[in-house]
Amino acid sequence: MTLRLRLLLAFAFLSVVTAVAVAGAGYVRARDAIVQRAQDNAVIETTTRIEQLYPLPARPPDALALERIAGKVSGREGSALARANGVSAGSMDSSVITPELRSLVSAGRVGWQRVPYAGGVWLVVGMQMRVSGGGSSGIEVYVLRPFTSEIQVVDELARNAWLIGGAGLVLALAMGFLAARGVLRPVRDLRMAAWRLGQGDLTARVPVRGRDELASVATTFNSTAASLEHHVGELRRMEADARRFVADVSHELRTPLAAMTAVTDVLDAETAALPGVAGQAARLVNRETQNLTRLVNDLIEVTRFDSGTAALALDDVDVAEVVSRTLRMRGFEVTATLPSGVRARLDPRRLDVIVANLVGNALRHGAPPVSVRLSVVESSLVIEVADSGPGLPEDVLPHVFARFYKADSARGRSEGSGLGLAIAWENARLHGGTLIAANRPGGGALFTLRVPLEGER
Incomplete structure (x- = not known):
C-alpha cells in the first residue's frame, strides 16, 4: 500500500469517526429532546383538557358520560377512550393500550407510550381523573394522538446527519489528497534524487523547501x-x-x-x-x-x-586452427577436441591470449590430463578448458578473475602475475562473450568461454 493511499485512508477514517461522533451525538440529543418535548406537550395538553371537565358529577359515570369525556379530551387530530367500572366509551381503538400502560394508569400515575398504529407511530397517554378531594374517581382516560410530525423531524435530522457526514468525508478526502501531495512531493523528489545517485549521477540534489523535518x-x-x-x-x-x-x-x-x-x-x-x-x-x-x-x-x-583503447582486430578465422597454433607454439601437452570447419569472426590474437592463459593456468594449478574442447552451442562459439586437479575452492570462485588474485596466495611467490585470467576475462567481454569458472562434478576446474558468432552480438 502506497504512502499516498495510507494518508487518504487515515484522513477518511478520521473524518468518518469525527462525523459519527459529532453528528451522531447531535442527532441523538436532538431526537431525544424533540421526542421528550412532544411527549411532555401531549401530557400537558391532555391534563389541561381533563381539568376543564372538573368538577365531576357526584353520580357514577354511565356510558353517555364516558362518551362525553372522551369527546372532550380527544382533540382534533386524536381519539380518546374513557373507562370506568368495566364500561368504556370513545372513538379510540382499545387494542393499542398495552398491559404495561394500563397497569401504570391503574396505579394512579400518568403514563405514555409510543405504539405502532395505522402505518405510523402514535402516542398513547393515559391517566386517572380525580375528584375534588384528590381521590380517584375510578375513571381512566386514554388519548391516542399521531406522532408523525415529530418522527418526520427526527428523520430529517438523520438525513442531515448523513449529509453532513458525507460532506465531511469528501472534504476530508480532498484535504487528505492535498496534504498527501504536499507531503509526498519532497519524498518523491528525494526518491528520484536517490535513484539518480544510485545510477551514478553524483550531481543529484533535492530542492529544500521550508524548515520542517x-x-x-x-x-x-x-x-x-x-x-x-x-x-x-x-x-x-x-x-x-x-x-x-x-x-x-x-x-x-x-x-x-x-x-x-x-x-x-x-x-x-x-x-x-x-x-x-x-x-x-x-x-x-x-x-x-x-x-x-x-x-x-x-x-x-x-x-x-x-x-578504453583496447580494440578488436576482427578476422574471419578457423577457430580450430587458431587454438591448435596456440597449443603448438607454447608446447602445451593437452587433450584437444577441435572439430574442423568452425569459423567465426574474431580477433585471433586475443583468442590466442585467452586460450593460452586458460590452458597455462590449468597446467600450473590443476593436474593432468588437461582437455580443450571446441563446439558450437545455440549460435555461440564455446571453448571449454578442464583439468583433473582438486578444483577451485568455493571461496576462490567469486574472485578467480580479479586482478592480482592468486588462489595459492599462501605461498611466498608464484610464477603467474595474477593478471592472466583477468586479461582473458576482459578479452572475452570485448568480444561480447562470457568467461565462467566452475568445478566439474567429477573433480577438477572447468573454464568455459562463450562468444556469440557473427551477427549474434
Missing part, C-alpha cells in the same frame, strides 16, 4: 551527496593517477627490458660454458627477465582495457 532530511541528503561526490571524485582522480603511473612505468620499462632480454639471450646461449654457479645465475636472470617482461606486457594490456 522533510527539509532537514533534504538538507542532510544534499550534504551527503556532496560529500560522496567529493570523495568519489578524489578516488577517481587517484585511480586515474594510478593507471597513468602504471602505464607510464610499464612503457618506460620496455626499453631497458628489451636490452636486458638481449643480454640474457646471449648469456643463455653461453650457460653451458659457464661454471656451475655462474651458469645457474645466468639461467635465473634469463627466467626472471622473461617473467618481468610478461608482467610488463600484461600491465600494458590492462591499462588499455581501463582506458
Whole structure:
C-alpha cells in the first residue's frame, strides 16, 4: 500500500469517526429532546383538557358520560377512550393500550407510550381523573394522538446527519489528497534524487523547501551527496593517477627490458660454458627477465582495457586452427577436441591470449590430463578448458578473475602475475562473450568461454 493511499485512508477514517461522533451525538440529543418535548406537550395538553371537565358529577359515570369525556379530551387530530367500572366509551381503538400502560394508569400515575398504529407511530397517554378531594374517581382516560410530525423531524435530522457526514468525508478526502501531495512531493523528489545517485549521477540534489523535518532530511541528503561526490571524485582522480603511473612505468620499462632480454639471450646461449654457479645465475636472470617482461606486457594490456583503447582486430578465422597454433607454439601437452570447419569472426590474437592463459593456468594449478574442447552451442562459439586437479575452492570462485588474485596466495611467490585470467576475462567481454569458472562434478576446474558468432552480438 502506497504512502499516498495510507494518508487518504487515515484522513477518511478520521473524518468518518469525527462525523459519527459529532453528528451522531447531535442527532441523538436532538431526537431525544424533540421526542421528550412532544411527549411532555401531549401530557400537558391532555391534563389541561381533563381539568376543564372538573368538577365531576357526584353520580357514577354511565356510558353517555364516558362518551362525553372522551369527546372532550380527544382533540382534533386524536381519539380518546374513557373507562370506568368495566364500561368504556370513545372513538379510540382499545387494542393499542398495552398491559404495561394500563397497569401504570391503574396505579394512579400518568403514563405514555409510543405504539405502532395505522402505518405510523402514535402516542398513547393515559391517566386517572380525580375528584375534588384528590381521590380517584375510578375513571381512566386514554388519548391516542399521531406522532408523525415529530418522527418526520427526527428523520430529517438523520438525513442531515448523513449529509453532513458525507460532506465531511469528501472534504476530508480532498484535504487528505492535498496534504498527501504536499507531503509526498519532497519524498518523491528525494526518491528520484536517490535513484539518480544510485545510477551514478553524483550531481543529484533535492530542492529544500521550508524548515520542517522533510527539509532537514533534504538538507542532510544534499550534504551527503556532496560529500560522496567529493570523495568519489578524489578516488577517481587517484585511480586515474594510478593507471597513468602504471602505464607510464610499464612503457618506460620496455626499453631497458628489451636490452636486458638481449643480454640474457646471449648469456643463455653461453650457460653451458659457464661454471656451475655462474651458469645457474645466468639461467635465473634469463627466467626472471622473461617473467618481468610478461608482467610488463600484461600491465600494458590492462591499462588499455581501463582506458578504453583496447580494440578488436576482427578476422574471419578457423577457430580450430587458431587454438591448435596456440597449443603448438607454447608446447602445451593437452587433450584437444577441435572439430574442423568452425569459423567465426574474431580477433585471433586475443583468442590466442585467452586460450593460452586458460590452458597455462590449468597446467600450473590443476593436474593432468588437461582437455580443450571446441563446439558450437545455440549460435555461440564455446571453448571449454578442464583439468583433473582438486578444483577451485568455493571461496576462490567469486574472485578467480580479479586482478592480482592468486588462489595459492599462501605461498611466498608464484610464477603467474595474477593478471592472466583477468586479461582473458576482459578479452572475452570485448568480444561480447562470457568467461565462467566452475568445478566439474567429477573433480577438477572447468573454464568455459562463450562468444556469440557473427551477427549474434
